[in-house]
Amino acid sequence: MSMNGCKSAAVSCKETLYTYNVFHMVKAFFPEAEIRQTVDEEQEPLVNLVLDGGSCFSVMPDQAVLCLTGVDRNERKKQVTRRIYDWLAAYTGKQLAWGTLTGVRPVKLAMNRLKAGDGEEEITAFLQREYQVSEEKARLAAQIAEREKVLLDRLDYKNGFSLYIGIPFCPSICSYCSFSSSPIGLWKDRVEDYLEALFQEIRAIGDMTFGRKPDTVYIGGGTPVTLDASQLDRLLSLAEDTFPEAVSGKGLLEYTVEAGRPDAITREKLEVLRRHEISRISVNPQTMQQKTLDRIGRRHTVEDAVRSFWLARELGFDNINMDLIAGLPGETAADMQDTLRQIEALCPDSLTVHSLAVKRAAQMGQEKSEACNLEHREISRMIQDSADAAKRMGMVPYYLYRQKNIAGNFENVGYARADKAGIYNILIMEEVQTIIACGAGSMSKRVYPDGGIERSENVKDVALYLQKIDEMIERKRKLLED
Incomplete structure (x- = not known):
């Protein structure tokens, strides 16, 4: 039975405790399957699973002793998930790289x-x-945890926070993208309105955090450099004016701008970033295969990516990240090997390798693209080749996270040379520091001393963000008040 051999499945759970994990277990084994899920408190099985064609499996209370009333809920859920996993693994003849884990961290x-x-x-x-x-x-996770702990133990971040600033515009929308991003062409007449609201939110955060300073600042998106050079300059100047001790005083541990799409990068914009002493940027081709760039809607060439990278080097940027995606539609392991060969010739300071995750909100997800149908072994080869290439470039894996609907049930890994690891990435993945985020579609997370986390999300729609900016600021104020 192929991992893609099931087109539909019906899942019935006795209680909602099991629904999330069971759904994602089935989806991991059968990424293309339509899953119908119900909760029936009257049924005898804890979980009943029926695949198209009639194959079925049930978890009965007497099969899982730990599912008795009074036993810890997390342990009950874990044991039921394990039984579903074991049956699906036997049925398909496949093992998942991350086993029964369904979380992103x-x-x-x-x-x-x-x-x-x-x-x-x-x-x-x-x-x-x-x-x-x-x-x-398992060994990869253990090694990354050790590296993260070494870095966190030598950083002074416990009394500060990290600031995220979101620019929700891109030159065009990639077919796999589900982020809250819009084509800049549709918003060219309202970018100034967006910046006005964003600046209002940044100033409000400055008032809310008076006496504290950000440890890292990360400007992401979207593609921040869809802003023109003067707009970028105003944004960065405002950050410096609002947090002078950290930004103007160069008291930051890290200052990142995700330059991103090569078709939006110009010399003038990079010169603005240099003047403001941005310490880390990204130039993200995702692939160095022109056929794939054309197919996924990225309106730049491989040569544009190379040009942007060397232009950044020429201007003095010494911490450049590049992003790649394993599992893009139509690509093979040989294509990835060629992409990695070209990346090695550039020799960036860090490399982030994503396994394709197709969300329903993305065009690719709505079209049910064949991108999801790559053979498990093909994606595995891409990931291994990426790890090997990173090692040849003197990089080690320093952070890792997973996403729902991720190709092959694999992971996203960041590799970096010595002292080039993305500090913000580690802080947000380990959830050890409050992240205050502004801009449409961003999410703030307050981390309490006892490890508790509270979230506040800004609306994703840009027009709605403009209308509700005062409400977004008030939400944040409530999140941060003592």
Whole structure:
């Protein structure tokens, strides 16, 4: 049975406790399947799963002793998930790289064990035993946790916060993208309106955090450099005026602008970023295959990506990240190998390799593209080749996260040379510092001393953000008040 051999499945759970994990387990094994899910408190099975063609499996209360009333809910859920996983693995003849894990931050499990005193071997064995994670991925999580802890232990971040500024515009929308981003051409007459609202929010954050300073600033999107040079200059100047001790005083641990799309990068814009002493930028081709760039709606050439990279180097940027995506439609492992060969010739300071995640909101998801149908082994080869290329460039994996509907049930990994790891990426993945985010579609997270987290999300629609900016600011004020 192929992992893509099931087109529909029906899942019925006795309680909502099991619905999330069971849904995502089935989806991981059968990414193209339409899953109908119900909750029936009167049914006897804890979970009943029926695949098209009639194959079925049930988890009965007497099959899972830990599912008895009074047993810890998380343990009950874990045991039921394990039984569903074991049956699907036997049925398909496949094992998932991350086993029964459905969350986006597997390294947090490793980090918790590390803080409890476990070493790499103990953490690896724990993830294999408790969650059926492959040895390769379990060891990767353990090693990344160790690197993150070393970095976090030497940083002074506990009394500060990180600031995220979102620019929700792109030159065009990639077919796989589900971010809250709009083509700049549709908003060219209202970009100034957006900046006015964004500046209002940034100033309000300055008032709310008076006496505290950001440790990192990350300007993302979208594509921030869709703004013209003068707009970028005004945005960065406002940040400096609002947080003078950190930004103007160069007290930041890291100052990132995701330059992103090569078709929006110009010398004039990069010169603005240099004047404001941005310490880290991204030039993100996603692939170095022209046929793929054309297919996914990225209106730039491979040569544009090379030109943008060398222009940034010429202007003195010494911490440049590049993003790639494994599993883009029509690409093979050979295509990825060619892309990696071209990236190695550029020799960036860090490399982030994403496994394609197709969300329903994306054009590709709505069209049910064949991108989801790549063979598991093909994507696995792409990921391994990427890791090998990063190693040849002197990089090590330093952060990792996963997404829903991710190709092959794999992961996204950031690789970096010594002292070039993205600090903001680690802080947000480990959820150890408050992130205050502004702009349409951004999300703020307050991290409390006891580890508790509270969130406040800005509306995604740009027009609605303009209308409701006062409400967005008030939400943030409530989130941050003592």
